[in-house]
Amino acid sequence: MDLTSVQKAYRRLASTYDTFFGAIFHPGRKAVVENLDLSPGDRLLEMGVGTGLSLPLYPRDVEIYGIDVSEPMLEKAREKKVSHHLDNVKELEVVDAEATHYPDDAFDVTVAAYVVTVVPNPAKCIDEMRRVTKPEGELVIVNHFHSENPVLGAFEKALAPLSATVGFRPNMRERDLIEQTGLEVTERRRVNLFRYWTMLKCRNNKAARAS
Numbered sequence: 001m002d003l004t005s006v007q008k009a010y011r012r013l014a015s016t017y018d019t020f021f022g023a024i025f026h027p028g029r030k031a032v033v034e035n036l037d038l039s040p041g042d043r044l045l046e047m048g049v050g051t052g053l054s055l056p057l058y059p060r061d062v063e064i065y066g067i068d069v070s071e072p073m074l075e076k077a078r079e080k081k082v083s084h085h086l087d088n089v090k091e092l093e094v095v096d097a098e099a100t101h102y103p104d105d106a107f108d109v110t111v112a113a114y115v116v117t118v119v120p121n122p123a124k125c126i127d128e129m130r131r132v133t134k135p136e137g138e139l140v141i142v143n144h145f146h147s148e149n150p151v152l153g154a155f156e157k158a159l160a161p162l163s164a165t166v167g168f169r170p171n172m173r174e175r176d177l178i179e180q181t182g183l184e185v186t187e188r189r190r191v192n193l194f195r196y197w198t199m200l201k202c203r204n205n206k207a208a209r210a211s
């Protein structure tokens with residue numbers, strides 16, 4: 001996966017994304033929002049905000065910043081900001097989640113919903129989440145990770161060469177991601193259909209940053 005193939009995949013997917021991935025991923029997005037420790041006036045950054053399906057779920061007294069590398073996906077998010085009157089959504093911009101322009105400690109919470117297996121370099125994305133989040137803040141991730149079930153696992157392995165076409169890496173292991181990034185998970189919950197996806201709530205252990 002490189003940035004060009006990500007942008008190509010999501011330019012193709014943008015117009016149908018909500019139909020195919022709206023309802024099926026919705027419980028995971030809801031679980032993320034329900035588990036956030038937010039106070040009025042807090043600032044939240046959503047990495048890979050896509051078509052903005054999470055935006056209406058966030059509390060209205062929290063400032064939301066959304067970034068993505070796909071302009072066609074962001075156009076759909078901007079439409080939701082208008083149609084749902086989301087005045088608390090302050091920014092929806094083309095920014096690479098692996099190298100943002102935000103200063104250190106700019107946010108109380110960073111969220112990555114169905115993104116860490118899509119970005120070209122997941123460890124860099126998590127490092128960036130740590131950098132821009134306050135030391136006492138949290139990182140919340142929801143994603144599918146490689147299945148330990150032998151049949152599903154074999155299927156996902158077979159799909160792996162098609163990553164650039166399907167727009168995500170089907171065979172990334174949760175334990176590898178945690179090992180590579182030193183993520184400090186405080187809560188872990190299985191979500192969505194067949195509990196096939198995982199939500200990870202993490203303390204912002206800045207000291208574990210790789211770079």
Ligand SMILES: C[S@@+](CC[C@H](N)C(=O)[O-])C[C@H]1O[C@@H](n2cnc3c(N)ncnc32)[C@H](O)[C@@H]1O
Pocket residue numbers: 006007010021025029047048049050051052053054067068069070073095096097098112113114115118119120
């Ligand atoms: C599977 S979609 C998830 C969208 C949304 N978070 C949701 O819940 O439906 C993955 C999104 O990550 C974006 N993305 C991939 N790599 C990125 C990067 N390096 N920086 C920012 N966004 C990225 C894609 O453009 C796409 O919109």
